[in-house]
Amino acid sequence: MRILLAPMEGVVDYTMRDMLTRLGGFDRCVTEFVRITQQKLPARVFYRYCPELRAGGKTPAGTPVYVQLLGGDPAYMALNARKAEQVGAPGIDLNFGCPSKTVNRNDGGSALLREPERVHSIVAAVRAAVSPTTPVTAKIRLGFHDASLLMDIATGVEAAGATELCIHARTRKDGYKPPAHWHQLAQVRAALTIPLIVNGEIWSPADAQRAQQESGCIDLMLGRGSLCRPDLAPAIRAAQQQAAYTALSWEQVRHMLLEYIPNIPLDNPKFAPNRVKQWLNYLRRQYPEAEVLFQQLKRLKTLAEIDGSLRDFGSIRLQEENYERRSITG
Ligand SMILES: Cc1cc2nc3c(=O)[nH]c(=O)nc-3n(C[C@H](O)[C@H](O)[C@H](O)COP(=O)(O)O)c2cc1C
Known part of the structure; x- marks a missing residue:
């Protein structure tokens, strides 16, 4: 089982990643999204979002941090992915899940889930722009209005050469309303060969286990749960190993x-x-x-x-x- 710390704009910054990864349990972090428009961003922007780039792309505890890009233009996404790689990003994550109206109006985030071909083009362009050894991962929701395009999107992401796919088990329309529909990932899990990561509404070790069972995924991404309970990742690991665990006071x-x-x-x-x-x-x-x-x-x-x-x-x-x-x- 791998556990990833979810990107969370406005709260999961360098210091939060440092503190949470020091508590242990996480295999990887992702930065807050870097908005990509029709320009090549200077190095300082990547350093601002990801100061870890100055230290080998890892938090002080040694956990790798992928840089997340959000945008709708394959060529500029590719150009900026290469730049992020040049300044030391150990991996590039692509955001196709952001529900923000402003972001969606400006051609980015979950709005792209209505166009599986464009998701494919962006992943393919980024894949081709960076070294074959640099991981390119994608983060999506189940869909925009509904999950009818989920399989097209997911298989397209894999065909475009992504290393992994993470699915927040809700549509854009669902917003953050519980529940998360973990079971919807099971069909995707069966169709893909790349690792699939389940995300959404994991607040406790029991939720983690249920998410794994219902989705068929082994790997987890934790967002708000880790902010409520900073030791959620180590608590999940302890529960799965049936080890004693003292919660953070x-x-x-x-x-x-x-x-x-x-x-x-x-x-x-x-x-x-x-x-x-x-x-x-x-x-x-x-x-x-x-x-x-x-x-x-x-x-x-x-x-x-x-x-x-x-x-x-x-x-x-x-x-x-x-x-x-x-x-x-x-
Ligand atoms: C305040 C906030 C900021 C977020 N920022 C991002 C972001 O920058 N990039 C991204 O891909 N997802 C972002 N998300 C979505 C989370 O990564 C995650 O997919 C979502 O919160 C569901 O997981 P959870 O139920 O474990 O929190 C954000 C969510 C919240 C609540």
């Missing part, structure tokens, strides 16, 4: 938050606080303390304020816990 998570804040990419400082809020928004599903904290800092505007609030929160909680302990022990 809130105090450990709070330390991760304190590590995250000063290391958030500041290329757009205005949006930096949103990254913390977005992560807390997921954490509160798992940790009641995160819910309290989220309510406290959801209206704060700067990272300094958020950091202060998190530190105060820690010391107040500690005082409360000490008080509780003293009350119990008398």
Whole structure:
């Protein structure tokens, strides 16, 4: 079983990839999507999305990071894939799943799932542009409105020379509405020879097992589940090996938050606080303390304020816990 960390624009950045891969369990990460229009991007753009390129394309824990490209023009996708490879990307991932209206209007993401031939052309152009040893992977949804073109798209991706295919088991129309239709991958699994990775709605080791059973896939990609529960990947591995496992405590998570804040990419400082809020928004599903904290800092505007609030929160909680302990022990 391989476990991949899903690309998540606005929250899974360099620091998040570093922290999550240090906890272990992941075999690979993918960057937030790099939007490709009719130009060849300079190296600095790739370094911004993927600072790991300066360190062999791996996180400090040694996990490879593929660079994800999103766009609809095969020639420019190819040109930029080659550039990403030249600056050190260990693999190129192609995004055909993004549901954003802006992205879709501008000829990219899941909008392309209505045109299996174009998906094929993009994968083929990128495949031809990079070295045969550089992996080219694709990430799709089940389809745009429905899954009627799924098999055409998937077989086209394989025929175009992709190394692997990952399917988020929902259509564009489904958005992020549960459930994910893992069983729809089984027919694709049977038709392809390249590895197929199941993605969507895996929040626990039990979900992981069900996703594997229903899809027939062994490999998993985890997105929001790993933000709610940063140790989800190692927890899944432990469960599958029937090994004992101690879940990450809130105090450990709070330390991760304190590590995250000063290391958030500041290329757009205005949006930096949103990254913390977005992560807390997921954490509160798992940790009641995160819910309290989220309510406290959801209206704060700067990272300094958020950091202060998190530190105060820690010391107040500690005082409360000490008080509780003293009350119990008398
Ligand atoms: C906030 C957010 C940002 C995302 N950004 C990307 C992205 O940049 N590229 C991509 O291929 N998918 C992106 N996705 C989709 C995820 O990679 C994943 O396919 C989806 O969340 C389903 O998996 P999950 O249920 O494990 O979260 C994003 C999803 C969310 C919620």
